[in-house]
Amino acid sequence: MANKRIDEATDTETVGHEWDGIEELNTPLPRWWLWTFYLTIIFAIAYMIAYPAWPLIEKGTEGMLGWTSRGQLANEMSVADQARATVRERLARIPIERLPDDSDLMRAAVSGGRAAFKVNCVQCHGAGAAGSKGYPNLNDDEWLWGGDLRAIEYTLVHGIRQHGDIETRFSMMPAFGRDGLLTPDQIRDVSSYVLTLSGKEEQSPAASRGADLFAANCVVCHGENGQGLREFGAPNLADAIWLYGSDREQIAAQIDNPSHGMMPSWSGRLDPVTIKMLAAYVHSLGGGEDFVEVAADPAIEVDEQP
Amino acid sequence: MNNPDQTLVKDGVEKSVDPVSSAVAVPEAATRRHEPGEPARVHLPEKLYEKRKAVHNKRIDGPFRRFKWAVMVLTLAIYYVTPWLRWDRGPYAPDQAVLIDLANRRFYMFDIEIWPHEFYFVAGLLIMAGIGLFLVTSAVGRAWCGYACPQTVWTDVFQHVDRFVDGDRNARMRLDKAPWGPSKIARRAFKWSIYLLISFATGGAWILYFADAPTLFREFFALEAAPVAYATVAVLTATTFTLGGFMREQVCIYMCPWPRVQTAMLDEKSLIVTYKDWRGEPRGSVKKAEKNPGKFGDCIDCLQCVAVCPTGIDIREGPQIGCITCALCIDACDRVMKETGRPRGLIDYATLEDCEREAAGEEPKPAWKTILHPRTVVYFSVWAIIGLALLFALGTRSRTDLTVAPDRNPPFMLMSDGSVRNAYTLKLRNMQTRPRRMAIELVGLDGATMWSEEIPMDKASRRIVRNVPSDSTETVRAYVMAPPDTPEQEFHFRLRALDEAGETDLGETRFEAPGDE
Numbered sequence: 001m002a003n004k005r006i007d008e009a010t011d012t013e014t015v016g017h018e019w020d021g022i023e024e025l026n027t028p029l030p031r032w033w034l035w036t037f038y039l040t041i042i043f044a045i046a047y048m049i050a051y052p053a054w055p056l057i058e059k060g061t062e063g064m065l066g067w068t069s070r071g072q073l074a075n076e077m078s079v080a081d082q083a084r085a086t087v088r089e090r091l092a093r094i095p096i097e098r099l100p101d102d103s104d105l106m107r108a109a110v111s112g113g114r115a116a117f118k119v120n121c122v123q124c125h126g127a128g129a130a131g132s133k134g135y136p137n138l139n140d141d142e143w144l145w146g147g148d149l150r151a152i153e154y155t156l157v158h159g160i161r162q163h164g165d166i167e168t169r170f171s172m173m174p175a176f177g178r179d180g181l182l183t184p185d186q187i188r189d190v191s192s193y194v195l196t197l198s199g200k201e202e203q204s205p206a207a208s209r210g211a212d213l214f215a216a217n218c219v220v221c222h223g224e225n226g227q228g229l230r231e232f233g234a235p236n237l238a239d240a241i242w243l244y245g246s247d248r249e250q251i252a253a254q255i256d257n258p259s260h261g262m263m264p265s266w267s268g269r270l271d272p273v274t275i276k277m278l279a280a281y282v283h284s285l286g287g288g289e290d291f292v293e294v295a296a297d298p299a300i301e302v303d304e305q306p
Numbered sequence: 307m308n309n310p311d312q313t314l315v316k317d318g319v320e321k322s323v324d325p326v327s328s329a330v331a332v333p334e335a336a337t338r339r340h341e342p343g344e345p346a347r348v349h350l351p352e353k354l355y356e357k358r359k360a361v362h363n364k365r366i367d368g369p370f371r372r373f374k375w376a377v378m379v380l381t382l383a384i385y386y387v388t389p390w391l392r393w394d395r396g397p398y399a400p401d402q403a404v405l406i407d408l409a410n411r412r413f414y415m416f417d418i419e420i421w422p423h424e425f426y427f428v429a430g431l432l433i434m435a436g437i438g439l440f441l442v443t444s445a446v447g448r449a450w451c452g453y454a455c456p457q458t459v460w461t462d463v464f465q466h467v468d469r470f471v472d473g474d475r476n477a478r479m480r481l482d483k484a485p486w487g488p489s490k491i492a493r494r495a496f497k498w499s500i501y502l503l504i505s506f507a508t509g510g511a512w513i514l515y516f517a518d519a520p521t522l523f524r525e526f527f528a529l530e531a532a533p534v535a536y537a538t539v540a541v542l543t544a545t546t547f548t549l550g551g552f553m554r555e556q557v558c559i560y561m562c563p564w565p566r567v568q569t570a571m572l573d574e575k576s577l578i579v580t581y582k583d584w585r586g587e588p589r590g591s592v593k594k595a596e597k598n599p600g601k602f603g604d605c606i607d608c609l610q611c612v613a614v615c616p617t618g619i620d621i622r623e624g625p626q627i628g629c630i631t632c633a634l635c636i637d638a639c640d641r642v643m644k645e646t647g648r649p650r651g652l653i654d655y656a657t658l659e660d661c662e663r664e665a666a667g668e669e670p671k672p673a674w675k676t677i678l679h680p681r682t683v684v685y686f687s688v689w690a691i692i693g694l695a696l697l698f699a700l701g702t703r704s705r706t707d708l709t710v711a712p713d714r715n716p717p718f719m720l721m722s723d724g725s726v727r728n729a730y731t732l733k734l735r736n737m738q739t740r741p742r743r744m745a746i747e748l749v750g751l752d753g754a755t756m757w758s759e760e761i762p763m764d765k766a767s768r769r770i771v772r773n774v775p776s777d778s779t780e781t782v783r784a785y786v787m788a789p790p791d792t793p794e795q796e797f798h799f800r801l802r803a804l805d806e807a808g809e810t811d812l813g814e815t816r817f818e819a820p821g822d823e
Contacts, residue, residue, distance in 0.1 A: 015354075026354065028354055028355050028356035029354065029355050029356065030355070030356055030357075030358060030556060030560055031355045031356060031357045031358065032358065032553075032556070033355070033560065034355050103760075126715070126716075127715050128713065128714075128715030128716045129716075130715065130716030130719070137716070137719070139716060139719045139727075139729075140719050140720065140721055140722065140727075141721050141722050141763070142721075142722040236722065239722035239723065239724075240720055240721070240722055240723060240724035240790070241720060241721075241722050284759065286719070286727065286729060286763075286785045287721075290762070
């Protein structure tokens with residue numbers, strides 16, 4: 001392809017390539033440009049030697065510097081852990097009753113709890129902690145087992161209806177229909193009465209028949225006015241919040257053969273500090289309660305190890 | 307096989323019978339089309355790459371050179387003095403007049419403080435700078451390239467260093483050709499240390515825009531500054547040293563996109579530095595012209611225009627990408643014309659259109675017409691409209707800002723007494739450089755109350771008061787509770803600064819409620 005010649009119009013040499021009479025003029029590149037090009041090649045070779053580069057069958061070449069993306073991540077994580085260590089230590093030492101007094105620590109606990117919640121709790125309680133049928137909403141002001149920081153922490157540590165944890169929150173509502181304690185008619189009457197407690201239905205003969213049955217069978221746990229009892233996790237029947245639905249059929253079904261929620265005891269799965277942070281987060285969702293009576297010197301164990 | 311320029315090949319042994327270049331030897335063969343099947347013609351020497359030809363521009367004095375000096379002093383003064391200017395903003399903000407505070411994401415420029423969400427001011431300024439370049443180009447050609455571009459200014463500085471150390475053009479050319487010896491090494495070492503010093507001053511001044519200048523200046527030399535400061539200075543020193551000291555016109559010709567854009571923007575109506583060939587050609591020395599009056603043009607072929615050119619081009623070849631229109635050749639040519647008693651302006655700022663007019667003996671267009679053509683007016687209008695819009699936005703912007711983000715998961719909450727609760731994340735921006743007390747109030751949504759993390763639910767009211775620190779954003783999580791059966795609706799939060807000015811901002815949002823199922 002050496003058909004070089006001098007182009008007359010421009011007085012420039014051609015590079016010698018020709019396609020159907022079309023030729024290319026040779027406008028030389030600056031020499032330093034060529035050197036920078038060689039430099040990039042040298043850089044690329046050095047880079048391939050220094051860093052992981054070539055994929056092989058089992059794994060890639062490792063590079064002289066021994067750098068890996070996983071290693072870098074591990075370094076960054078340990079730096080972040082070190083930065084968090086003091087906060088975790090302070091969290092481990094503070095009794096949870098005293099947490100609200102330290103607003104900085106409380107804020108740190110809430111944000112740590114938010115992260116832990118996303119990993120451990122959203123499966124049942126939902127991303128916004130709003131729950132669903134059978135899974136309590138943690139944003140509202142109704143608490144089955146108590147909504148102050150200590151009660152929430154206790155629920156987290158021991159779980160609800162967990163076998164193997166002797167201190168777990170436990171209660172069992174009798175299956176009034178299934179076990180023949182009440183007839184279907186009686187269950188209907190009790191349902192009517194329960195609906196009047198929150199004003200969902202007017203008084204009726206069925207409801208007053210149900211009132212007698214309620215007094216005989218239900219007040220032990222749910223209270224005289226259906227206000228519930230936290231010791232047994234018995235829900236308040238006189239408010240607007242219904243874990244298993246507020247329809248007549250849903251209430252009747254719950255009296256007939258009740259569903260019971262379960263929650264894992266997290267003490268074996270999460271460290272005490274994370275549980276404390278989760279309690280703080282759940283408490284911060286808007287329905288957290290103050291302690292009913294604040295002890296002058298709360299005699300609670302302090303988790304020593306973070 | 308009867309081509310006269312053909313190469314004889316027998317068993318690959320015999321070489322061409324032609325001289326080195328067929329183009330030289332057989333001119334008609336060079337221009338004749340190469341026939342398929344025809345053996346290769348003789349090799350011309352390989353020349354795909356070209357060594358840089360050093361530019362040793364000669365010293366020149368004249369009006370344009372003096373203007374260039376003035377622009378250089380002005381631009382360098384702006385660059386070096388600006389970080390040291392102070393501006394009082396009170397105790398809560400830095401007192402540096404121009405400061406790009408990357409760590410805190412604030413940009414200070416005299417009385418203006420820009421937050422990241424107001425970056426459109428910077429974008430607007432950049433657009434104005436771009437259109438400003440177009441405007442200048444359409445009015446006076448490549449004036450930016452010739453006088454104000456940092457590459458031009460620093461190249462000029464380094465060329466003066468060359469002249470100071472090694473002498474003028476001829477001395478420098480001699481030294482360039484001289485073999486390396488002790489004196490040349492000493493001279494080069496001396497010159498390059500001055501290069502390095504200038505480069506260091508260039509890179510060093512840059513970082514002063516990004517932190518408190520006096521503090522950083524002390525920390526830098528006490529080796530206490532951040533590593534990024536040293537890295538930045540090192541990189542900028544290296545680039546200034548290379549680009550200003552050695553690459554020079556190569557940056558304009560090969561690296562910078564702007565000259566390429568200019569070739570598309572210039573036309574016969576654009577002001578450029580032009581050699582008036584109709585007046586200059588044919589060239590002939592003064593002596594020849596005296597012998598043969600009327601035969602030669604005004605150009606005496608003294609090559610002074612080439613000697614003074616900082617990019618090493620010959621302007622007499624016509625407009626070209628290497629010409630930055632610095633007009634030093636005009637100064638040089640005007641002086642020669644004066645000495646030879648001919649009218650000035652053989653090389654001059656002119657449009658190609660005017661050149662044709664002059665060649666035809668007509669009057670050139672008046673200067674204002676050259677500058678004020680429709681394109682210039684359009685560019686100026688666009689430029690001015692953006693500028694006015696920015697000024698208007700600057701004058702009317704509020705230094706108090708509220709943004710409202712309602713919780714979407716869950717959108718609403720039913721409380722045990724049947725009330726409906728929504729949660730909102732409010733961001734209160736206090737963009738003034740002093741702490742302020744601010745109140746958030748509910749507007750609309752009758753019967754609703756709100757509380758937040760610090761205020762317990764039983765102290766809920768329609769107003770939350772917060773102290774917002776100077777120049778910062780405060781996040782408030784507000785729980786708004788409305789009585790049972792409140793329908794979903796639009797409402798507002800109002801942020802009010804509790805001071806004399808009482809700036810307010812409204813944040814529109816929505817209250818969600820259970821619908822009819």
